[in-house]
Amino acid sequence: MSSSPSPASASSAQDGAAVTVIGLGPMGRALSAAFLAAGVRTTVWNRTPGRDGELVAAGAVSAASAEEAVAASPLTVVCLVNYDATDSVLRREAVTRALKGRTLVNLSADTPERARDTGRWADEHGIGYLDGAIMTPTPTIGHPEGVFLYSGPEALYAEHRPVLDALSGTHTHLGEEIARAAAFDIALLDIFWTSMAGYVHALAVARAEGISPTELAPFAQGIGAILPPLFQEWAEDVERGDYSGEGNPITSGISTMAHVVHASEAHGIEANVMRSIEGLARRTAALGHGTEGFTRVVEVLGRR
Numbered sequence: 375m376s377s378s379p380s381p382a383s384a385s386s387a388q389d390g391a392a393v394t395v396i397g398l399g400p401m402g403r404a405l406s407a408a409f410l411a412a413g414v415r416t417t418v419w420n421r422t423p424g425r426d427g428e429l430v431a432a433g434a435v436s437a438a439s440a441e442e443a444v445a446a447s448p449l450t451v452v453c454l455v456n457y458d459a460t461d462s463v464l465r466r467e468a469v470t471r472a473l474k475g476r477t478l479v480n481l482s483a484d485t486p487e488r489a490r491d492t493g494r495w496a497d498e499h500g501i502g503y504l505d506g507a508i509m510t511p512t513p514t515i516g517h518p519e520g521v522f523l524y525s526g527p528e529a530l531y532a533e534h535r536p537v538l539d540a541l542s543g544t545h546t547h548l549g550e551e552i553a554r555a556a557a558f559d560i561a562l563l564d565i566f567w568t569s570m571a572g573y574v575h576a577l578a579v580a581r582a583e584g585i586s587p588t589e590l591a592p593f594a595q596g597i598g599a600i601l602p603p604l605f606q607e608w609a610e611d612v613e614r615g616d617y618s619g620e621g622n623p624i625t626s627g628i629s630t631m632a633h634v635v636h637a638s639e640a641h642g643i644e645a646n647v648m649r650s651i652e653g654l655a656r657r658t659a660a661l662g663h664g665t666e667g668f669t670r671v672v673e674v675l676g677r678r
Contacts, residue, residue, distance in 0.1 A: 377546035379518060380539035391415065391537045394447040396440060396463060397454040397482070398425040400512045405453060405481070405541065408516030410434055412540030419443035421463065441468040449477050449534050453508075457484040457492060470499050477502035477534055479524070485560065486553035493526070493552035502530050505552050507559035516542050525554035571647055575638070582641035608669050617663070617670040624671075625664045628655045 391414045395406045398420035406429050409416045418426050419437040426436045437443035440463050444450045450473065454460050460482050463469060478501055480492060489505040496503035504526040514520040520543025524531055531547045538545060548554040573594060580590045611618055631652040638645035654671055663670045 375546065375548050377544060379544045380542050391540075392417070392447040392449070393537055393540075394419070394437070394443045394450040396420070396443060396450060396452040397459075398429070399453070399455070401481075401508065401515070402453040403429065404512045404515035405451060406434060407432065408541045409537075411516060412542075414537060414540050415447075417443050417446040421459075439468075440464075440466070441472040444469060444476065444478075445472040447476075449479065449537055451479045451481060453481045456482060457488040460492070465495065470501075474500045477504070477530060479504045479506055479534070479538070481506045481508055481522075483507065483559060484556065486556040489525075489553040489556040502527070503552070504531055504534070505555050507555045509559070509562060510543070514543065518542055518544075520544070522546070523548055523555040523558055525549055525556075526552050568647075575643070575645075575647065578643050579634070579638050579641065582643060583637075608667075611667065611669045612672050617666040617673075619665050619667040619670075622667060623665045624655055624659050624668050627668055628652060628659065631655060 393409050393414050394417040395402055395409065396419050398406065398418060402418075402420070403425065406416055406418050410429065410432050415435070416429070416433070417435040417437050418429055419440050419442075420426060426434060430436050435446065437446060452460050452464065454463070457480075460480060464473065464478070478496060480489075480503070493503055493505065495501075504524050506525070507523045508515075509521040509523060510519060520541060522538070522541065522543060522545045524538075524545065525548045527550055528547060535545065548558060576594065577587050577590065581587065631648055634648045635645040635652060638648065654674065655668065658664075658666075658671050658674045661674065663674075
């Protein structure tokens with residue numbers, strides 16, 4: 375696994391470098407703008423016409439078709455909503471033919487299995503393929519805060535890294551197994567959405583108790599601040615298989631989970647997510663792990 379930040383200047387792009395961007399939603403437009411700002415010759419195409427006006431004004435070339443777009447550059451970056459969308463564009467015969475001998479970097483989001491399927495398709499058609507993921511929001515593109523993940527052939531990644539550097543931020547090659555980036559993406563999105571679901575639920579409970587969202591927010595940030603060291607500690611705990619409950623056994627956690635459920639439902643607020651977590655914790659304790667830590671749940675979740 376290799377990770378390094380990109381230079382924050384246009385000099386990161388090679389002289390005469392060229393890239394095609396397919397997909398001009400907010401993220402695709404941000405990617406295109408970053409390439410242009412770094413001096414990379416950028417060709418753009420979108421399924422729905424009319425989204426390239428500002429990019430063309432900034433120097434982008436607007437392709438008349440997807441096959442014309444991919445033929446314009448040795449490297450194509452695609453960023454669409456999912457792999458159904460990318461398949462509908464890239465697996466058309468003319469586009470697939472135009473991609474042969476070129477490199478495709480897929481920054482769309484989907485599952486690891488879809489990444490593997492796309493990798494097989496690319497191999498069958500002589501297309502160099504890197505799967506990828508963008509882990510930060512649109513405003514970070516072209517700035518040091520951006521985070522990009524890639525997987526696939528390391529030599530291919532090294533070949534095109536100078537152009538990808540034009541996007542600035544931190545770029546990490548996670549390995550040659552094509553679905554590694556998608557797997558990281560899914561795991562990290564799991565953290566994000568379950569965390570945000572917990573936060574909005576907490577805002578609802580707090581408001582029902584007369585606490586305004588802005589009153590709660592500073593204390594919520596305090597909870598957030600204790601999480602990074604726990605992420606590392608729990609990861610090491612699971613990797614060793616210790617599941618230590620010293621200081622905070624799972625039975626203690628069950629009690630606090632039940633409090634959240636009861637307080638929520640007393641106000642008519644759904645507590646399905648916390649009920650599910652509580653049920654999982656109780657099941658883990660019932661299997662004889664009540665004195666262990668919450669990390670033991672990893673093994674219970676993986677049971678068939």
